[in-house]
Amino acid sequence: MRPVRAHPLRRFILRRLALGVLTLFLVSVLVFAATEALPGNAARAVLGRNATPAALASLETKLHLDRPVWVQYELWLGGVLSGRPGRSLVNGEKVLAQVAPRIRNSAVLLTLAGLFGVPLALLAGIVAATRRDGAFDASVSTIALALAALPEFVVGIFLVILLATTVIHWLPPVSLVPPGTSVLARPRILVLPVLTLMLVIFPYIFRMMRGSMAEILESDYIEMARLKGLGQRRLVMLHALPNAIAPVIQVIALTFAYLAGGVVLVEYVFAYPGIGQGLVEAIFARDIPVIQFDVVVLAGFYVSLNIVADLLAVLATPRLRTAG
Amino acid sequence: MTGTSPGNAVLEAVDLSVAIVGTTITVVEPTSFSLAPGEILGLVGESGSGKTTLGLALLAHHRRGLRLSGGRVLIRGQDLLRIPPDQLPARRRGLIRYVPQNPGTALNPGLRIGTQLAECFATPPANGNDHLLALLEDVKLPPTPALLRAYPHQLSGGQQQRVAIAMAFAERPPVIVMDEPTTGLDVTTQAHVLQTVRQLCARHAVAALYVSHDLAVVATLAHRVAVMYAGRVVELGPTGRVLHQPAHPYTRALIEAVPDLDRRTAVAGIAGQAPEPARRPAGCAFAPRCALALDACRAEPPALAAIDTDHLVACLRPTSGRSAPAPPSSSPVPGASALPALEVRNISARHGATVVLHGASFSVSPQTCVALVGESGSGKTTLGQIIAGLHHDWDGDILLGGAPLAHRSAQRSAAQRCHIQYIFQNPYSSFNPRRRIGESIAMAVRAFESPSASDLRRRVAEALDMVALPREAASRYPHQLSGGQRQRAAIARALITGPKLLICDEITSALDVSVQAVIVRLLARLQQEHGLSLLFITHNLALVRSIAQHVLVMHGGRIIESEPVDQVLDAPQQSQTRRLLADAPRFSAAPVTLGVGDG
Numbered sequence: 001m002r003p004v005r006a007h008p009l010r011r012f013i014l015r016r017l018a019l020g021v022l023t024l025f026l027v028s029v030l031v032f033a034a035t036e037a038l039p040g041n042a043a044r045a046v047l048g049r050n051a052t053p054a055a056l057a058s059l060e061t062k063l064h065l066d067r068p069v070w071v072q073y074e075l076w077l078g079g080v081l082s083g084r085p086g087r088s089l090v091n092g093e094k095v096l097a098q099v100a101p102r103i104r105n106s107a108v109l110l111t112l113a114g115l116f117g118v119p120l121a122l123l124a125g126i127v128a129a130t131r132r133d134g135a136f137d138a139s140v141s142t143i144a145l146a147l148a149a150l151p152e153f154v155v156g157i158f159l160v161i162l163l164a165t166t167v168i169h170w171l172p173p174v175s176l177v178p179p180g181t182s183v184l185a186r187p188r189i190l191v192l193p194v195l196t197l198m199l200v201i202f203p204y205i206f207r208m209m210r211g212s213m214a215e216i217l218e219s220d221y222i223e224m225a226r227l228k229g230l231g232q233r234r235l236v237m238l239h240a241l242p243n244a245i246a247p248v249i250q251v252i253a254l255t256f257a258y259l260a261g262g263v264v265l266v267e268y269v270f271a272y273p274g275i276g277q278g279l280v281e282a283i284f285a286r287d288i289p290v291i292q293f294d295v296v297v298l299a300g301f302y303v304s305l306n307i308v309a310d311l312l313a314v315l316a317t318p319r320l321r322t323a324g
Numbered sequence: 325m326t327g328t329s330p331g332n333a334v335l336e337a338v339d340l341s342v343a344i345v346g347t348t349i350t351v352v353e354p355t356s357f358s359l360a361p362g363e364i365l366g367l368v369g370e371s372g373s374g375k376t377t378l379g380l381a382l383l384a385h386h387r388r389g390l391r392l393s394g395g396r397v398l399i400r401g402q403d404l405l406r407i408p409p410d411q412l413p414a415r416r417r418g419l420i421r422y423v424p425q426n427p428g429t430a431l432n433p434g435l436r437i438g439t440q441l442a443e444c445f446a447t448p449p450a451n452g453n454d455h456l457l458a459l460l461e462d463v464k465l466p467p468t469p470a471l472l473r474a475y476p477h478q479l480s481g482g483q484q485q486r487v488a489i490a491m492a493f494a495e496r497p498p499v500i501v502m503d504e505p506t507t508g509l510d511v512t513t514q515a516h517v518l519q520t521v522r523q524l525c526a527r528h529a530v531a532a533l534y535v536s537h538d539l540a541v542v543a544t545l546a547h548r549v550a551v552m553y554a555g556r557v558v559e560l561g562p563t564g565r566v567l568h569q570p571a572h573p574y575t576r577a578l579i580e581a582v583p584d585l586d587r588r589t590a591v592a593g594i595a596g597q598a599p600e601p602a603r604r605p606a607g608c609a610f611a612p613r614c615a616l617a618l619d620a621c622r623a624e625p626p627a628l629a630a631i632d633t634d635h636l637v638a639c640l641r642p643t644s645g646r647s648a649p650a651p652p653s654s655s656p657v658p659g660a661s662a663l664p665a666l667e668v669r670n671i672s673a674r675h676g677a678t679v680v681l682h683g684a685s686f687s688v689s690p691q692t693c694v695a696l697v698g699e700s701g702s703g704k705t706t707l708g709q710i711i712a713g714l715h716h717d718w719d720g721d722i723l724l725g726g727a728p729l730a731h732r733s734a735q736r737s738a739a740q741r742c743h744i745q746y747i748f749q750n751p752y753s754s755f756n757p758r759r760r761i762g763e764s765i766a767m768a769v770r771a772f773e774s775p776s777a778s779d780l781r782r783r784v785a786e787a788l789d790m791v792a793l794p795r796e797a798a799s800r801y802p803h804q805l806s807g808g809q810r811q812r813a814a815i816a817r818a819l820i821t822g823p824k825l826l827i828c829d830e831i832t833s834a835l836d837v838s839v840q841a842v843i844v845r846l847l848a849r850l851q852q853e854h855g856l857s858l859l860f861i862t863h864n865l866a867l868v869r870s871i872a873q874h875v876l877v878m879h880g881g882r883i884i885e886s887e888p889v890d891q892v893l894d895a896p897q898q899s900q901t902r903r904l905l906a907d908a909p910r911f912s913a914a915p916v917t918l919g920v921g922d923g
Binding site: 218219220221223224225226227228229230231234238239242243316317318319322 | 383385388413414416417421422424426429430431432433434435443444446475477478488491
């Protein structure tokens with residue numbers, strides 16, 4: 001008798017989760033090493049050149065800088081895992097309380113960009129592939145190439161010039177939010193950052209969808225379905241799309257993972273109170289606990305996004321899904 | 325009746341032609357023929373002859389880069405080529421259907437079999453699944469809901485092809501085009517699929533165009549045969565007439581290239597190559613390769629004209645009758661007295677946890693060709709790879725010239741490795757595309773010694789001479805050679821190390837019959853002139869008769885029969901051997917006549 005094996009899909013998920021945890025652990029070590037264990041003194045970096053020895057000593061004790069490195073790491077990791085990643089060195093607020101609204105704001109930004117941007121790019125890719133070398137395909141492909149060549153802050157500034165300051169004055173050029181209020185209460189300030197991110201993610205997803213779809217449309221089984229007399233809509237949406245989507249899912253995930261970093265620039269351009277802008281401020285202020293926590297959160301987002309993408313890609317491919 | 329009179333024709337193609345987009349270069353020259361209800365017309369030709377293009381043109385369809393450049397396709401009075409593109413899919417589906425060459429790629433990997441079957445109907449059948457199950461039963465698949473829920477990758481190649489056939493027959497269209505639907509299936513599966521096709525066409529009076537490169541398959545299936553060469557139908561007539569009394573020189577040459585399962589013939593290749601569409605001569609495209617060609621043949625292409633009732637030929641000098649088959653070129657070489665070139669004793673082998681060979685023993689005498697035949701999965705290729713040192717997980721002994729061989733080729737002596745050479749099935753993928761042919765051949769020598777550049781050049785040139793390739797071939801890239809030339813280059817690469825034993829793994833299965841004949845003759849000559857022993861792995865039993873002296877039949881990882889070739893083919897001892905022989909399509913099959921139902 002063969003031993004009873006776990007369902008292959010469950011095994012796959014468990015393995016990916018284990019690898020994800022390992023990745024996060026390595027990230028935490030790197031972040032910690034980069035911010036705390038490097039030469040130089042964190043307390044001096046925070047307090048500046050003119051700090052008194054007494055103040056330095058007290059801060060060092062507070063930050064556990066007098067303990068061995070691994071103990072410091074253990075204390076820090078324990079804090080992060082138990083949801084108490086310490087206090088800000090700048091204003092003494094709890095890190096979590098300071099970062100949580102920013103995470104929420106960034107999440108709103110990314111979700112909206114994804115909700116509008118991904119379907120738009122997918123749809124454009126599908127249409128371009130079905131009318132390959134037509135006018136739509138040619139023009140959108142050219143625009144996508146141009147967008148891919150521009151850094152995201154240039155796209156953002158261009159939109160500000162176009163829609164907020166110089167050409168037409170429809171929208172606020174910066175996305176200032178009074179502390180304690182939700183960004184969702186002011187949809188107008190969301191428009192420009194969301195639009196910028198939509199344009200930033202468009203080219204990669206569009207090009208991948210177009211390429212993948214064009215390849216599938218050339219395949220034997222699409223020719224076969226065509227000869228069977230199926231309508232164009234069923235052909236594209238039922239026969240081609242499910243087979244074309246798997247590689248695109250990976251690219252969407254990679255794009256968003258990249259955005260988790262790219263959002264820093266866009267938020268900075270619009271002064272949007274998200275995690276990216278928070279990270280930039282923390283770096284300027286040498287607010288080490290905030291930097292560490294922000295980076296770990298972004299890494300966690302990156303890792304979970306990749307796991308979800310792999311899982312979706314498997315679910316979209318019957319051959320992988322039913323492999324035993 | 326053979327259905328040439330337009331009166332009862334269900335399909336009529338009139339001056340149908342296909343050209344390359346943006347040019348006047350024609351891939352299919354204006355072609356006319358008709359199909360009677362229930363009639364199967366075999367369309368044969370070698371690669372590049374335009375047979376698939378013509379088949380698709382009947383559906384008013386073409387591959388990217390081509391265009392339908394003229395003519396009419398009338399089915400039930402409707403001209404498919406005049407239907408506006410937006411209405412074509414909906415109106416074509418009830419008139420003509422298509423069975424693809426490779427069901428592995430023609431079924432959608434992302435959709436269940438049931439879904440793909442159901443959408444073959446313009447309106448969903450009233451009794452839903454029962455109707456689909458009946459379709460499965462029609463093509464002799466198990467009519468179970470589990471099969472409807474399966475995805476294509478969960479089916480075998482033969483089952484996939486049956487599903488594709490079920491899809492084509494679903495709405496009982498008057499016409500079906502089948503594009504080499506049994507290529508890639510083993511003979512037993514092929515025989516079953518062909519029988520299903522024959523029965524379905526007869527039962528539902530469906531006319532079929534059966535596109536194939538395999539004359540033996542067409543001989544067993546078709547009522548009439550059309551032979552295509554360089555975009556033209558050069559001969560068209562009843563199957564028995566065309567195959568046994570061919571009138572066109574090309575048809576005759578093609579038939580002489582086909583090995584015959586029932587008697588030993590010296591297969592003859594056709595010198596030269598078919599011209600590409602852009603380089604077709606002004607006159608008869610076959611004239612440059614034709615021994616009978618006159619000046620008039622080169623002036624303008626002869627029209628298809630009747631030489632007898634229903635028998636049309638496009639030739640100024642049609643011949644009647646088939647020349648007597650040439651006597652065998654090589655008499656069986658005795659060599660049993662000498663020490664065997666290769667001796668395999670009690671080999672058992674595994675792929676992972678699966679045992680794939682169970683104690684196989686045989687020997688190969690010097691200067692002898694031993695054929696290794698059997699169904700796919702019987703262990704033929706594994707045995708060949710073990711001898712070549714490419715598969716390592718085995719027990720037993722292999723002696724080459726009396727000396728034992730190590731498991732891995734890397735552990736064998738340089739001389740031993742030189743003495744065993746392996747030729748792969750597919751000449752399209754066995755050469756590095758970025759390396760010139762000469763460099764690839766020289767690599768085989770460099771692995772063992774470091775000769776001077778001039779010495780190496782001389783030896784490469786000699787190896788090319790042996791396989792009758794021009795020496796210039798050394799400076800060509802693989803894509804610049806035809807399939808047959810590439811396979812000859814592969815043989816040159818094997819010969820350059822001075823081997824004693826060549827292992828040939830299905831080396832002609834990717835080639836046209838005329839090219840296969842050239843390769844087979846080449847191997848027979850090398851065997852005699854250079855004292856080579858051959859281990860010839862194949863599923864083509866007819867070919868065995870033409871090349872081998874001794875046959876090993878494999879079944880389920882065992883050698884079940886090991887006898888001289890005539891004994892195995894004429895008086896098989898094992899039931900599995902008898903079944904293989906019975907399933908092999910026979911070239912000399914009794915002519916099929918329309919109206920005699922066999923289903």
